[in-house]
Amino acid sequence: MTKYRVSLRFAYWSDSALAEFTGRIIAGLTGNAAFPAPDVPLADLQAQLTKFDDAMAMSALGGMAATAQKNIERQKLDSLVRTEAYYVQLAMKNDLATLLSSGFDAVSGRSPSGPLDTPVVLQIENIETTRLALRVSPVENARAYEVRKMNGTGGWVSGSIGTKSRRLEVEGLVPGSTYQLQVRAIGGSRGTSPWSDPVQHMAT
Helix, strand or coil: CCCEEECCHHHHCCHHHHHHHHHHHHHHHCCCCCCCCCCCCHHHHHHHHHHHHHHHHHHHCCCHHHHHHHHHHHHHHHHHHHHHHHHHHHHCCCCHHHHHHCCCCEEECCCCCCCCCCCCEEEEEEEECCEEEEEECCCCCEEEEEEEEEECCCCCEEEEEECCCCCEEECCCCCCCEEEEEEEEEECCCCECCCCCCEEEECC
C-alpha cells in the first residue's frame, strides 16, 4: 500500500511562490470538513501572509533592513505553514484526495523503481481561446507528465508533455468546443502511470 506524505518542498521555493502557495492552503482548508480544526487558525495564517506580502513589497524598494525584515516574516510564515502541514498529515488518514483538497502537495513512499501513482487533475484554466493550462498532483519519481485530449468522438490525441505538474499547457484547441482531458506521469519502472480520470473543459 502506498503511504502518502504532505510535501514540505515549499520551504525551498521563492518568496512569491511561498506566498501564492499559502493562499492556496488557506483556500483549501477554508470550510473543508476533512480538516475542521487546523492547528494554526486560518485567520492567523492569513495575518502572517499579509505581513509577509507587505515585507516583500518593502524589500523590493531596497535596503538591508527591509530585506532582513522580509526574511524574518518568511521564517514565521514557513513555520506556520509547516505546522499546518503536520496537522494535515495526521488528519488526512492516508487518503490522497483528502490530502490534495487541503491545497498541500503530496509525496508517496514508493521506491524509485516502483510503478508511478496516477496523477489527479486539480485545476484547469483558459489562457487564450486556443490554450488551456492544467495543474495536477505531483507524482513521486515522475520525470514528466503527458496530457491527451479528445474533442467529441474524435478519439484521443496527444496534447503536450511537460515537466512541471503545476502547469501543463494544451494548445491547438477550437474555441467553444468541450474537450475531455487526461494526464499521466512518465518515469518509474513501468514507464508511465495509468491515465487520470477524464475531466471536461470548454475552450473559450
